[in-house]
Amino acid sequence: MANSSIQFEPSSFSMNPHHRSPEYNALLLAGPRLGPLKQAHARLVVAGYASSLPLTTKLATLAVAAGAASYAHLLAVSHPAPDSFLFCTLTRAAAHRGLPAAALTFYRSLLTAALPFSSFAFTAVAKACADLSALRVGMAVHAHAILFGFGSDGFVQTALVVLYSKCGQLAVARKLFDAIRDRSVVAWNVMISGYEQNGLAERAIEVYKEMQMAGEAPDSATFVATLSACAQAGALDLGREVERRIVSERMDMSVFLGAALVNMYARCGLVNKAREWFDKLQERNVVTWTSMIAGYGMHGHGHEAIKLFHLMRREGPPPNDVTFVAVLSACAHAGLVSEGRDAFATMKSVYGLIPRAEHYCSMVDMYGRAGLLDDAMQFIHDSIPGEPGPEVWTAMLGACKMHKNFNLGVEVAERLIALEPENPSHRVLLSNIYALSGKMNHVEKVRNTMIKRRLKKQIGYSLIEIGGIAHLFRMGEKSHPQTRDIYQYLEELIHRITDAGYVPETDSVLHELEEEEREFALRYHGEKLAVAFGLMMSAGSTAPIRIIKNLRICGDCHLAIKYMSAVENQEIIVRDKHRFHHFKDGKCSCQEYW
């Protein structure tokens, strides 16, 4: 924020005349480039400055910045009297440069030389461990930090919150966060983003709200992390509120903030708002473009995605591997087979990118959804090097189910189960396929195996946000305070859609595996309850009803919601695990292509 008081610029006084020596200037001139640095090094040796500590420190730091960590290490350990500052600086430079293993090496040198520590060493080495997701080493570093008296240093504590978050230890991260006495805005930000990055968007949002309650002023990184959490949770109301603050506080629209806004709107279902922001942004990088393309893809707007991709190729930054995941997935969800095939070829021939599992997966999915099961199998055999991973077979299995190819489906499912025996979703799909082909004795067998092996399928839920509050509905949910009204509303709604021609798609009920779920059947699936609640609460309003579902929407709910959108004359938008469904006038934007 603008500070109205007059202050001296500290930088104009920080020039140390000592650093103006010709040797030091030669190092600065060489910069982080290995060749020139080696020449400057040679001159230092000739001029007799080889044992000057400040010059060695600068030289070695620049070598790390040039990526030559082992050269820097050699310089440091061959110095007759290296000091703590030298190793701390190198640890930090290596961590900063994305050389975490080298950072650990410098940190060990500091330990073995029995030199004093500074908090800088701990923040740097904690970051290195975080980047490596090296929990055990990180815990040792944490112990050292406490031992050497830096346990309550705010910078060190914050770096440790990052470490535990990156290692997935959110409970530990939170405990450390709570223990920080004067939490800086950075501490709040890392806690928000720690939850968000670990898929705990609701917790991230809670921390953001706590931060507001604590009267802490957010900065642009706070908003970036919070918008990501909103995108993940589908929390549109909060996302809009954050947007309002960003605009009203005239916050600098960094490339991060811009991409976060585009992403939030796309993933909350407002793909046009996402595009408005995309067009408005001054600065767009590969992530901004990729977010927008992915946004079109998940809404089934394959042609828009391809159009934007072509525009990107003409006037945007070069697409990277993630861009191609978004492009291929967009093609798969819109049935654009030849466009997808072209993009896949371009990726390799023009951009020299090596396809990963995600790309193969999208290609198989694309052929498979389009009903080209033979092409999908051929692609698996001809284009994928080595053994295809389980993700590829999962895509293939989905296609078999979609196009009711039972023989191939059973074959693929058995292959998958052999590959990942503990993954319940493969068995759920296999039982779906048996159910669809009417082999109820086989369904029963799969179900019994799952019970015996204690494999539980993921519990589905649907969320709806009303007035900024998320209401969660599982199948047969009865804990909501308005349960009676909701069920009554749903009963009436089902009567009305039945009059309009709705016939329950009972295929979808056959794979319900848990006992307690069976008694409720399709009628009370979470998404139906959530839609009923949404319709009930929005009587008279024309704003679309927005539902977020954690799994894929089932066939019967898909059908029922189409009818609901017609009889209630209301747009209903459902985000499921894979994409958006916009229901309007009895039709869905996915055109049964999901």
Place this chain on the structure above:
DNA sequence: TGCGGCATAC
């Protein structure tokens, strides 16, 4: 010389 931020398959 220190802690933090955006996009990805089923």
